[in-house]
Amino acid sequence: MHLLISWLVLSFGLWITSALVPGFRVDGIKGALIVGAVFGVLHFFLGWLLFTVIGIGTLFVGFIFSFITKWIVSAIVLQITNKLTDSLSIDSFRIALAGAAVLAFLSAGQNMLFH
Secondary structure (H helix, E strand, O other), X not given: OHHHHHHHHHXXXXXXXXXXXXXXXXXXXXXXXXXXXXXXXXXXXXXXXXXXXXXXXXXXXHHHXXXXXXXXXXXXXXXXXXXXXXXXXXXXXXXXXXXXXXXHHHHHHHHXXXX
């Protein structure tokens, strides 16, 4: 049940992000559900790997500034999701960074409400 709620909240966050960030487009609610599923799976399987590679590649500075590293990892995973689905369109990496920032803000708000 927790997984289903997390997926729905992520999908809603992606839909809200598409309304707030110019150049970040999701094709409706159905598209948001698809993008939420793909992004969630990719972030689960690739997020920790990218975080570790960036952390080590920056001579551990990436671990010290983990909030920035997590933000960049989310933007990279959004770009990968963009390439894998037709339901998401992101104009540039800068837009992906803005989208990742909005998603992080919405996630923080969700955590404050539900925990």
